[in-house]
Amino acid sequence: MVLRDIFILVLSLLLATPLFSQTRSSDKSKKYNKVGKLKIDTSFQASYLQDFMVPFNQCEDLKDCRIKVKTKNLKTTMAARPHFFSLFLGKKNRRYTILINKNEEFNGVLLKDVPSDARVGLFAHELMHIRDYNSKGAAGVMQLGFQYLSIKGKTKVEHRTDSLTIAAGFGQQLYEWAHYVLHDSNACEEYKSFKEEVYMSPVRILGQMEQKQ
Ligand SMILES: [Zn+2]
Secondary structure, eight states: HHHHHHHHHHHHHHHHHGGGGGTTTHHHHOOOOTTTTTTTTTTTTTTHHHHHHHHTTOGGGGTTSSEEEEOOOOSSEEEEOOTTTTSSOOGGGGGEEEEEETTTTSOOOOGHHHOOHHHHHHHHHHHHHHHHTTTTTTHHHHHHHTTTTSSHHHHHHHHHHHHIIIIIIIHHHHHHHHHHHIISOOHHHHHHHHHHHHHHHHHHHHHHHHHHO
């Protein structure tokens, strides 16, 4: 049973990792701007970059991380992933990718429609996934991958990531993001109910911010 689970996990990580995705060939044609070790796809809008740098500049621990930010067709607004093989090369050689959905047909939320403050909250959340991965060894990261296979596990991971975002001082922006998705965006109901089920609600975010004070 455990072996089967490991097999499924490895397979899902292989399929999910940018190393093996269909975008591999197009990835080569992508151009990146560099900010220290951070590499940013040139198609990533300058206005987003300003918002991205707000939380990134607060994350001293991520300054030495190899992070690539790039656009891709996704089934969610954004995602943060480790490169599977780099997990076995020691923490110094770890590589991570933050993906941004560029699919105009997506009926969830696209970054271009998100208000600036809420965007900062979302970027902070994705960076906290990387902080979380980076605090773990290869086995710990794989365990996170396991958790992601069920809704219950996914909810646990996302709530913890939201907590890390609040602890990092981006609770207000995270609240703006959560509130925007559920109450102001044009996202379809299916997307909204998924967000409601898996992520912290705006009220819970405020509650946790109060506890922190
Ligand atoms: Zn997340």
